[in-house]
Amino acid sequence: MELDHVKTIDASPHAATLIESFRDVGYSLETALADIIDNSITARASKIDIFVDTLSDSPSISVIDDGCGMSKSELWDAMRPGAKNPLDSRAAEDLGRFGLGLKTASFSQCRKLTVFTSRDEIPSAAIWDLDYVRDNNKWEIIVPDDVRDIARANTISNSGTVVRWDNLDRLVEKGATEPSNRELNRRIDEVIDHLRLVFHRFLASEPGHEKISISVNNRELTPIDPFNVRHSTADPIQVISLGLSTIRVQTYTLPHHGRVSAREWKDFETPIGYRDSQGFYVYRARRLIISGTWFGLARKEELTKLARVRVDIPNTLDSDWKIDVKKASAHPPPTVRRELKKIIDRITATSKRVYTGRAEPRVSRKSIPVWKRVQSRDAISYEINRSHPAIARLTDNVPQGLQTELNNVVEIIQNGIPIDSLFSDYGSDPTSVERGQVSPESIAMAVDAFWKQMVVDGPISGDDFEDLLAANEPFASNWDLAKEALSALRFGGGDDE
């Protein structure tokens, strides 16, 4: 088709209106800041300092890095929406894709974006001012005369970049004139936790990579590693190939709360709790994109709440995974979904073992539970163990006329176990669910019953009796009382063996 014969009319966007729409791509303060930090990391910064100045009359946020900086023409290009073609291939460590983030992330939070940058001590600066664009309806950036005048520009020694946001109109909640200090501090804490998680692999030492320091208002961020690699069980890395690219998947099963301190259990709980934070954690070039999702391939079950799966994808697969501008969503392509489903099936079984392994009955010489877990073909029930020495002795001693009544009461207690509330309390905070106190009399009665049934009438030798008690409740949790009852028994009537 000859262009001469084609009728065209100008349909270029209205700057004043389109730039306002740019503001609503859906960023939050934390995802917007993460997008700016992405640029600093891509520029090979080793130190990134964020200053949130909300106390002054004109609040601002600055992100300062010591990366490679930009030349004047690179800066002018960088300020352009669509600075780079999303179809171009990028270096493996490049966290960008669309040539948009610097602008869209900034406009989502502020009306004035200033970038000061220096490459080999040659400074340049440029400003996007949405009020200027609105008034002039032109895609124009402002180039300030005196670039060194820009706040915090003097913190850059040789090369580096300052991204500064002014007119933070989105930090103020609708209806409020200005955010309260308390509200702002809460928001900053949320930002900090988000960054500690999203960039945790940069904040920690990883083989083959330099550690990066990130601070917020001079507070150095420490990494939040969602996998508790020190105490989790890690499966071997599995590789999924997609064309020439590879995806690496590693499954972690977090330790059961009985195996870590209460503090450690809380640390890995995350603000949304264990159950909601199970699932895949997808990292693109080591940067966390999306966390705690099974991609609709499985439900978030209580029993699988300790499973977290690290998925590493390269930036060559961005379009296959539908990575968005905000770097906050991803969708695995169909071939990968099938592999992930198999992984879920496998880890579901493993997680189940961690949990039910603790509740499984082992009516052996060593373990005599009060409650038995009974698994039939399609249901699980919990029953009071009537051969437990204390219960058996009561049954034996109750007069014939009261036997039926005793049986009925045991059955009522057994079927009245408050599964729902136990499940929900335990699910929301296992450390808050405690066993009740057992009185010294009950312990002494139970020690006596165990002695009679297991030693006098049973297979256990007197020497093994202490071991037997130590392996069973309520003695293990009340060991001092159990020892006392044991010595009283030995001293008093223990010789009737």
Ligand SMILES: Nc1ncnc2c1ncn2[C@@H]1O[C@H](COP(=O)(O)OP(=O)(O)OP(=O)(O)O)[C@@H](O)[C@H]1O
């Ligand atoms: N802190 C920085 N240091 C050096 N160069 C930067 C910095 N921030 C941005 N740039 C340059 O500006 C360009 C545009 O940044 P922008 O965030 O808009 O897009 P992107 O990072 O290429 O892609 P995406 O839209 O996915 O973020 C970058 O590609 C980079 O060359």
Ligand SMILES: [Mg+2]
């Ligand atoms: Mg970017």
